[in-house]
Amino acid sequence: MSATAHALNPQDQNLQQAAAESRARLDAHVREIVQWHFNPETGCPFWLEKAKTFDFDPLKDVQTYDDLKLFGHFQDEWLRGGPVRRWVPKGLVGEPIYVFETGGTTGVPKSRINMHDFEIDYSNFGDGLSDDTFPPGSDWLMLGPTGPRRLRLAIEHLAHHRGGISFHVDLDPRWVTRLVKNKRWDELEAYKEHVSGQALKILRAHEIRCIFTTPKLLEHLADKIDLVKYGITGIFCGGTEMNADFHRFAREELVPGADFVPVYGNTLMGLARAKPFDPATGDYTITYYPPHPRAVFEIVNPDDLDEIVPYHETGRVLLTTLTKEFFMPRFAERDEGERAEPVPGSPWDGVSNLRLFSRFAKKVAVGVY
């Protein structure tokens, strides 16, 4: 079954047409990217080596998006450890290489190489931000994961792309994860104070208009000051813990009057934008659309990853990244959500109510209380 083959609203001919065109563009993009990654002149050592184990020829047999099934499912474990240069496409040797990490609270982190992908992704995303609420030329505060994460550079690039300067506060998400895992709540509070205290100093000393932060830090900051009174007009916020209630809470209580833009992104793909909020409908559901054709979502049956679930039904997110820097076919994400229909501007599948994928293990409560 194809990623966009389910019934669209038959009355919306334009949307149907746009969906068909995006599908054709996706198929063409798949051909281009697979040719690049499996051409001995341009491909990376990892995939060229892997191709020797295939019982198909990627260069001949992969002509459409659906043909990516031949690759099976990308395993993120392949990204753990080195040598990291096995992921560098030969066609890009000589370009400056960044390495971004994901995970790593325990064990070896997963690494993804990057040359210009993060700049392209964040430029594309930045072009879609409102000039009214993220004014061109205005300055930013980046209050989110730094260190080996992509975000540090990506937000700075986004600010540059929109003519601004980005201020930063260090934040170590691995330390936060460790504090949460070990239930060291007082230390977690102290760390939040430490981080938000630095942010407040910057907000007081400079004319910041736009912020990138996480939902938890936004709450913490908004509990201390009225961000809108401080001149903040646009907030761009990432994290899978955001749901419709958080979206409403942010717009109605944390930062009323500011533009609140939820995003879904990670090191393995670009940046998925959310369907714009329409105050007239009061619908706070967050629906993300991937940056087609560079990334594709399929929402699939967790017990059969080849089966796309019907629209509005729950499934696991299958993520495909298709750039010249990184080829990641059909990776089963740790997230689940409801499959969302194409919309004007993003005529391809999206995902609503994204949350961590959970198969509940039965737990026996020992002890009554």
Next chain:
Amino acid sequence: MNELHLPLLRAGKPYRTLDSASLTDVRTGEPLGTVSQAIPGMITRDLQQAEENRRSLDAFTVAELIDITHKAAKLFGEAELPLYPGADQGFTPEQYLQHLSATTGMPMALGEMNLEKITGVMAGIEGVLDGLTRGLDLSVLDGGWGEDGGRRVSYQRLTSTLGAVLPNNSPGVHNLWLPAIPLKVKLVLRTGSSEPWTPYRMTMAMIEAGAPAEAFSLYPSGHGAVPALLVGTGRSMFFGDQSTVEAWKGTGKVQLHGPGWSKVIFDETSADGWSDHLDMLTSSVAMNGGRSCINCSGVWTPKNGREIADAMARKLAEIDALPLDHPDARLAAFPDPEVARLISDMIDDYLTTPGAEDLTAKYRSGGRVAEAGGCTFLRPTVIHVTDPEHPVADAELMFPFVGVVDCPQDEMFEAIGPTLIGTVISDDQGFLNRALDCKDIDRLNLGPIPTYKISWDQPHEGNLFDHLYHQRAFQIAS
């Protein structure tokens, strides 16, 4: 009739979230209603107004708040009360009990018993406060200072809020947070996932009786909101299983209500007269479906262990699984049948360690797991244990389950481990002195008092007044 929905109460104001959790009938799986789900940030944000909301209680004297609680007792026990402020739906006591039973698996008959317990504590709240404050003239709390026993005293409130992470197991536990209101401290409650009914009904009884709505915040939520509540409230109580409450140990701010491991303890002489106490032993195990921390989970004895266990097994095996609305029902159903099976498997696993024997098996009419009226139950289980180190010796499970443990008299008080209620049966003053000295026993009953028999004027698991107030040094220039 509208769909039954319980919103959050944010300082008494209903707030319906977009996401909600289902409340289902454990017998049929049918949805009975939905309940809003707080996000952690909402709790933290609301707590910024906590002191302002708390001050609504300062408009009343403690005596007036006691009077309100008395009125609330009558309303709780007898009236049709709205589900929340402004609700167009209400519950009679009968409807409350039906919903309580349906979503938690507690038999109607046990629900009624708990309703009476709550009503009794509300009606006798001054006695509870008297016990908590050791007879303090409570008007001292109205003026900040006063005379007590001929001495000038002043009490400093340590917090604006009492937070509580509440359980699903038994409505009676809600009596523990209730005194906060007459003590002029705002409540911030995270209700249990299948038992929001009792905290909402108690809250509505208090509001309808005249308590200020701002003094009550109720946040049904997922586990993610628990740290926000416990970190954000000045003082709190946390009901949970051992692994859950462990992380909050030693913080001082959080009063922990974990497993009770309550016990009945014999000495060499009294163990010869065990048969005189058989009713007390079995009722201590089985009262309230065996779901409370004050149920007996261990009988420790220097001799006759097997005989005691055998007699208890024979008697407890008479309690069988019955439909929830049966007037004789004494066992609570497991909302998730799989959990019952896992617990039974875990007991079988315990029994593979030598030194333990399930004596109930031969007396009961079927397996440990039983079905009745569309529900899954665990039948009472008595295990004789010959070694105090055996895993059964410190097991506590959510149904009538008890280990009868052989333990030499001389080693008894070193071996028993944490014990919320210790009923010690002995005429030996030396043994009783050792019981009095034992740091592991919280509430001590001397003589054959059932473990579940609580005098509410005797605080256990920490004194709420001491948790909320501090006696400060105080002088006034004459």
